[in-house]
Amino acid sequence: MNPIDLAVIAVYVAGCTALGAWLGSRSQGLKGYFLGESNIPAWAVMISIVATETSTATFLSVPGVAYRGDFTYLQLPMGYLLGRVIVATVLLPAYFRGQIFTAYQVLRDRFGGPTRTTASLLFLVARSLGDGLRLFLAATMLRHLTGWSLETAIVAVAAITVVYTFLGGMKAVIWTDVIQFSVYILGALVALMILAGRLPGGWSELVQTARAAGKFRLLDFSFDLTRPFTFWAGLIGGMVLNTATHGADQMMVQRYLAARSQRQAAVALVSSGFIILAQFAFFLLIGVSLWVFYQVFPPTEGLGSAGAGLARSDEVFSYFIVHYLPTGVLGLVVAAVFSAAMGTLAGSLNSSAATIVNDLYRPVTGVSDERHLMRLSRAMTVLWGVVLTAVAFGARGLEDNVVNNALAIASFVSGILLGLFLLGILTRRVGQSAALAGALAGIAAVTAAKFATPLAWPWFALVGSSTVFAVGLAASFVVPSWSEAPEIQPVPSE
Numbered sequence: 001m002n003p004i005d006l007a008v009i010a011v012y013v014a015g016c017t018a019l020g021a022w023l024g025s026r027s028q029g030l031k032g033y034f035l036g037e038s039n040i041p042a043w044a045v046m047i048s049i050v051a052t053e054t055s056t057a058t059f060l061s062v063p064g065v066a067y068r069g070d071f072t073y074l075q076l077p078m079g080y081l082l083g084r085v086i087v088a089t090v091l092l093p094a095y096f097r098g099q100i101f102t103a104y105q106v107l108r109d110r111f112g113g114p115t116r117t118t119a120s121l122l123f124l125v126a127r128s129l130g131d132g133l134r135l136f137l138a139a140t141m142l143r144h145l146t147g148w149s150l151e152t153a154i155v156a157v158a159a160i161t162v163v164y165t166f167l168g169g170m171k172a173v174i175w176t177d178v179i180q181f182s183v184y185i186l187g188a189l190v191a192l193m194i195l196a197g198r199l200p201g202g203w204s205e206l207v208q209t210a211r212a213a214g215k216f217r218l219l220d221f222s223f224d225l226t227r228p229f230t231f232w233a234g235l236i237g238g239m240v241l242n243t244a245t246h247g248a249d250q251m252m253v254q255r256y257l258a259a260r261s262q263r264q265a266a267v268a269l270v271s272s273g274f275i276i277l278a279q280f281a282f283f284l285l286i287g288v289s290l291w292v293f294y295q296v297f298p299p300t301e302g303l304g305s306a307g308a309g310l311a312r313s314d315e316v317f318s319y320f321i322v323h324y325l326p327t328g329v330l331g332l333v334v335a336a337v338f339s340a341a342m343g344t345l346a347g348s349l350n351s352s353a354a355t356i357v358n359d360l361y362r363p364v365t366g367v368s369d370e371r372h373l374m375r376l377s378r379a380m381t382v383l384w385g386v387v388l389t390a391v392a393f394g395a396r397g398l399e400d401n402v403v404n405n406a407l408a409i410a411s412f413v414s415g416i417l418l419g420l421f422l423l424g425i426l427t428r429r430v431g432q433s434a435a436l437a438g439a440l441a442g443i444a445a446v447t448a449a450k451f452a453t454p455l456a457w458p459w460f461a462l463v464g465s466s467t468v469f470a471v472g473l474a475a476s477f478v479v480p481s482w483s484e485a486p487e488i489q490p491v492p493s494e
Helices: 003-026 029-038 042-053 056-068 071-095 104-110 113-146 150-198 202-212 231-247 250-257 262-296 315-324 329-365 370-397 402-426 432-452 457-475
Strands: none
Touching: 003 150, 003 329, 029 150, 029 250, 029 329, 029 370, 042 150, 042 250, 042 262, 042 329, 056 071, 056 113, 056 262, 056 315, 056 329, 071 231, 071 250, 071 262, 071 402, 104 113, 104 329, 104 402, 113 150, 113 250, 113 315, 113 329, 113 370, 113 402, 113 432, 150 202, 150 262, 150 315, 150 329, 150 370, 202 262, 231 250, 231 402, 231 457, 250 262, 250 329, 262 315, 315 329, 329 370, 402 432, 402 457, 432 457
16 A cells, blocks of 8 residues: 555544543543443434444445345335334333443343343344454455455454553544544545546446446335345334344444433434435445446456456455555545444444443442443453454355345344343233243244245344244243342442
């Protein structure tokens, strides 16, 4: 890379680290480290939600989806909008009753400790697998640019993210998300303008060629449960999936709890759905534009065989970035790739540390000393960085599109968590034993759907949540209810 590009990236990375250190010096106690003192404005929470959803898998893989297909992927975020409304009206009120640090403390209050522990462990497994894949994709991009080994690139991206998250906690996560959102949108916009400008016929050629090839097709009303991008999979599957990922996932719930009130959290959540819809359309447009571009300028080196297209759909955008962007702009777009990666990974690190400390460690040990818990929280941030790095190493042989794998993992687990929350909020007779029976049945059902049927991944969350709810409710009529005594409550920071 040109020294100018390297300088742009270095300034960006140094700025994020410095911001994390500064915000960390202004945060006190667990509430500051995990919730940002619950004093973050709604607009910043909204942008943080969007930036957290926009991992490298979105930045690099979603254009690849449109490159291989069309705009039908956009049917999913249409369902996401409905899911956000459900979360804001049904689940959000439960999170603002009293002071909590994690979503799973609500399950403890309703069912007991084992249910919370089960939910926490499911979250940690899903988060480590999904975000390990996102780290892998970011490192793949870095490898193309620097010539480093993939292993070195994985460690570099993870280390940078761990440092500023370790120093600044949730405040650093949210405010760097705001910066990262601006950087990756600007970087992608500049790349799209350059792409269209290099075509002989400019925007008119791009639109005409793509339209003639059917690349702008949006709606697919076929009721085929094996296809992920249909209207019904988006409306129903996407709605349930988003209700689960945004209502039962600690990484998202932690952002709501950082808002100043329940109302501001609801506004941030619902409005983020419209931003996500527009953003997905933007990245799909980039993918379609890349398809047109490669019809005129077929790839002849680096990836795939000459003129035969690129080997992986994940690589179509990164190939253009590496081979066609001018000096300075290249550094900006690579910084955008880093920003997309670091936004999601930082949130994952902080939320995983919060879950380990508040849901797994404190109930067992009874420790309430703030200094000890703060040291442990930072240690868990580092530990989870190591875990994500290990998962990224294991993803090196992955063949499928990374965004599909990451979303499939989210669908696999989040539906089970959603089913537990719905049992707790919508029923009164279901006790802990029945809820755990429902969770086990949900795990079995989703496992069967994944490995024994051709069912598309957007339906996994519906399979999991409906099975947990139905079996848990049925079990409550035959299994005696039992729960544990109340556990240690989080101690408010002074």
